[in-house]
Amino acid sequence: MAVAEQDRVAGSQRTVTAKRIAIIGAGAAGICCAKYLTEAGFDNVTLFEIGTKIGGMWCYRNDNNRSSAYRTLHINTSRNVTRFSDLDFAPDVQDFPDHRDMHNYLESYADHFDLRRRIRFNATVTDIRPAFQPGRDAPQWTVETADGETAEFDTVIVATGHLTEPLHIPQFRDDFKGEYVHSHYYREPEDFVGKRICVVGVGNSGCDIVSDICVTSPRTVLVARSGVLILPKLLCGIPFTDITRKIQRPWIPGFLRRKLTRWLTFLVHGRMTDLGFRPLTERAHVTSNATVVNHIAYSRIEVKQGIEKIEGRTIHFVDGTAEEFDTLIAATGYLIDLPFLSPEVVPIRDNAVDLYQRIVPPGWPGLYFMGMFNTDTALNMVFEHQARWIREIELGNAVLPNEAEMRAAIADHKDWVQRHYRDSPRHTIEEEHVPYLGSLKRTLREAQRRRR
Numbered sequence: 001m002a003v004a005e006q007d008r009v010a011g012s013q014r015t016v017t018a019k020r021i022a023i024i025g026a027g028a029a030g031i032c033c034a035k036y037l038t039e040a041g042f043d044n045v046t047l048f049e050i051g052t053k054i055g056g057m058w059c060y061r062n063d064n065n066r067s068s069a070y071r072t073l074h075i076n077t078s079r080n081v082t083r084f085s086d087l088d089f090a091p092d093v094q095d096f097p098d099h100r101d102m103h104n105y106l107e108s109y110a111d112h113f114d115l116r117r118r119i120r121f122n123a124t125v126t127d128i129r130p131a132f133q134p135g136r137d138a139p140q141w142t143v144e145t146a147d148g149e150t151a152e153f154d155t156v157i158v159a160t161g162h163l164t165e166p167l168h169i170p171q172f173r174d175d176f177k178g179e180y181v182h183s184h185y186y187r188e189p190e191d192f193v194g195k196r197i198c199v200v201g202v203g204n205s206g207c208d209i210v211s212d213i214c215v216t217s218p219r220t221v222l223v224a225r226s227g228v229l230i231l232p233k234l235l236c237g238i239p240f241t242d243i244t245r246k247i248q249r250p251w252i253p254g255f256l257r258r259k260l261t262r263w264l265t266f267l268v269h270g271r272m273t274d275l276g277f278r279p280l281t282e283r284a285h286v287t288s289n290a291t292v293v294n295h296i297a298y299s300r301i302e303v304k305q306g307i308e309k310i311e312g313r314t315i316h317f318v319d320g321t322a323e324e325f326d327t328l329i330a331a332t333g334y335l336i337d338l339p340f341l342s343p344e345v346v347p348i349r350d351n352a353v354d355l356y357q358r359i360v361p362p363g364w365p366g367l368y369f370m371g372m373f374n375t376d377t378a379l380n381m382v383f384e385h386q387a388r389w390i391r392e393i394e395l396g397n398a399v400l401p402n403e404a405e406m407r408a409a410i411a412d413h414k415d416w417v418q419r420h421y422r423d424s425p426r427h428t429i430e431e432e433h434v435p436y437l438g439s440l441k442r443t444l445r446e447a448q449r450r451r452r
């Protein structure tokens with residue numbers, strides 16, 4: 001390469017890496033993205049964190065008031081699956097890290113890659129607005145914080161998550177006249193000792209909470225309104241996710257991966273229908289729990305398949321029975337909440353955001369999202385893939401398809417989800433990680449070819 005050409009390429013690279021980049025949130029997704037961008041040479045990266053802690057939802061009683069962590073919370077995947085690719089947990093961390101382990105790990109990650117100095121703590125972002133005309137100007141975004149300060153950025157990455165705004169079912173919240181608690185606000189089992197409790201929801205939080213409280217409750221009912229697959233934590237003393245990761249390969253057909261997972265689960269837990277659950281007739285976000293099946297077997301928990309109506313403190317179930325309860329705990333999920341973005345920029349419809357590859361809102365260059373999905377594996381691994389994808393776009397090594405192509409791809413994927421998953425708010429952002437990671441790799445290759 002001639003000297004003049006070398007100078008031109010070097011100058012272009014300096015221009016790219018001089019971009020001003022804002023990352024909203026200093027949880028796992030935010031610090032992961034910051035690590036990959038700064039490692040690539042982007043030095044003007046600022047993370048805005050609403051509280052004073054690193055770690056987001058994994059910081060128990062986080063002063064940002066966004067964490068739903070409870071005292072007994074453990075990660076669902078093993079430490080080997082949960083870790084980032086370039087930093088291991090401390091040697092003494094248990095097979096399934098709890099929230100303390102996760103918080104310490106994320107702080108260690110931020111310090112190891114010198115990210116803490118880039119974080120603005122106590123910085124509540126109240127507005128992110130475009131300061132450019134798409135298709136005519138280079139991307140530029142104004143970020144405003146609660147103290148009235150504004151700053152201009154070339155790129156904004158939203159990494160605030162989607163587990164903050166509780167989804168309340170009016171029938172439960174309004175009709176029940178006893179104590180009503182959404183799982184987002186559950187912290188400790190001691191608050192519920194001696195109470196008759198009905199827990200609605202058979203996701204990870206619901207199964208954890210009902211297992212927490214059933215041993216000190218005179219009556220505990222778990223309501224599962226749909227079929228479920230509850231994965232064990234251990235098989236032959238080995239973390240279950242360490243075993244299933246061996247079959248999570250793109251060359252193994254999806255139906256076979258699911259069949260093998262169900263078979264291995266059956267070896268440990270038996271049939272879900274024998275425990276009182278409805279048959280699983282559609283794909284669903286899997287649950288992982290070490291103890292709830294035993295509690296059901298010991299009659300500490302009884303499973304009901306739905307609620308017909310509520311009168312005062314009396315809950316009428318679909319099987320024709322009725323009981324009085326002191327407390328109803330609703331593990332009914334969350335609503336996507338983006339209070340700092342105008343719906344004209346990123347509308348939220350049916351509890352979903354239309355994002356190309358779950359990352360890019362079509363028509364708004366320079367704006368990205370991370371972690372706006374539910375998946376069947378450890379989030380950190382997926383965050384890394386998303387961060388690398390964004391990095392290549394921002395470096396100019398890859399070019400996104402046009403807006404029409406992105407919207408067509410979003411519509412096709414939305415149709416696929418609707419055909420395969422139960423119609424519920426949580427499944428609007430569901431992603432099976434094997435095909436999703438394959439899609440990220442494929443679309444990145446296409447974007448790189450488009451650049452060339």
